[in-house]
Amino acid sequence: MDSFRSKENLNRFESIFGKTNRPPRLFQAPARINIIGEHVDYLGGIVLPAAIDFAVQVYLRPNDTSSYHLYSVTYNETVELKKPLGPNPKSPWADYISGVISEIEKLGHTIPGFDLLVDGNIPQGSGLSSSAAFEVVTGYAINETFGLHLSREEIALIGQRAENHFVGTKCGIMDQFIIAVGKQDDCISLNTETLKYTYHHFDLGDYEFYLINSNVKHSLKDSAYNQRRSECESALVKIKAKYPNFTQLYDVNLSESELENCHLTKEEFKRTKHVTSERERTKVVIDGLESGNFKEVGSSLFQTHWSLSKEFEVSCPETDFIVDSLQSMSVTGARMIGGGFGGCVLVLDTKDHFYKIEDVLKKSYQQKFNIELDFYKFQISDGVKEISL
Secondary structure, eight states: OOHHHHHHHHHHHHHHHOOOSSOOEEEEEEEEEESSOTTOTTTTOEEOEEEEEEEEEEEEEEOSSSOEEEEETTTTEEEEEOSSOOOOTTOTTHHHHHHHHHHHHHTTOOOOOEEEEEEEOSOTTSSSOHHHHHHHHHHHHHHHHHTOOOOHHHHHHHHHHIIIIIIOOOOOSHHHHHHHHOOTTEEEEEETTTOOEEEEEOOOTTEEEEEEEEEEEOTTHHHHHHHHHHHHHHHHHHHHHHOTTOOSGGGOOOOHHHHHTTTOOHHHHHHHHHHHHHHHHHHHHHHHHHHTOHHHHHHHHHHHHHHHHHTSOOOOHHHHHHHHHHHHTTOSEEEEOSSSSEEEEEEEEEGGGHHHHHHHHHHHHHHHHSOOOEEEOOOBOOOSEEEOO
């Protein structure tokens, strides 16, 4: 987000909520990518995310009342929240703030009233996790403003619980976690069962990651996300009936015949196959990035995409077309990222290949779907932080 927009939003904040001798404070949380480990962060899996330089910003200032006054630049809408906080069907964006306040207060804190303005440049529906950025920046802003002494890891967990309990998406911890603890030029390998994590600094040399936004968002996304999660949970129950030592689906290492003895449905079998094969691909990718074996990394990214498409069934014709086209154009690697059914494709390729790809793919995608593609270059950035004015 540029400083010009920040100044513009400060003027906007003061025109909406009034000017006092106590200026609002500005906080920013990034978007995220996940290099490998897709749909395993709610199954105890290892993921490899990084924060990137798209962002959600909030201005926040205490208002000495018991009400929360909110303004969204994106929706050009003002909302007032009063306790007890409940869902807001007319303005669902406000539920992210209500959820964060509710989860912080469950820990024994009382959150006084405040004025908040939110703006962002994370493309909506792109799979770059604007909702998690919103939750984390809200939690961090409340924490810093009211001196609650919550750690970044605790703020991530509060954001996840807000989305699980208040918004109603049973997301895992990955998005909120990397947005809370991200570091410029580093990604993290995060064990989503133990929440232990390690920073990794990769030198990509002549290679780069970039994003292609399919500019489609299919309405299946939220309902199918929760359905996939329940299929994974029911698969684990059946597997544990025969093999009680497994505590997470991610750890299952059975042969196909052993899995067939567990009486899984066709869907449960396919979901298990994706999750357990993703475990092996994640090891290959971490090793490949550290040793500079980018061909191996790229091959694993393609494998992940087709596993997400065929075994986990969370892709769509548009993102399949993009990845298939990239593969035929000898790109190093690519895969859909995020919850699925649209959004972005993450690409790994040599820097000099980009200009050969962009125009050709834009043209063929437009001809097939009558939709324009967007290409995003990005930098790996810091996690949530305060911006000094």
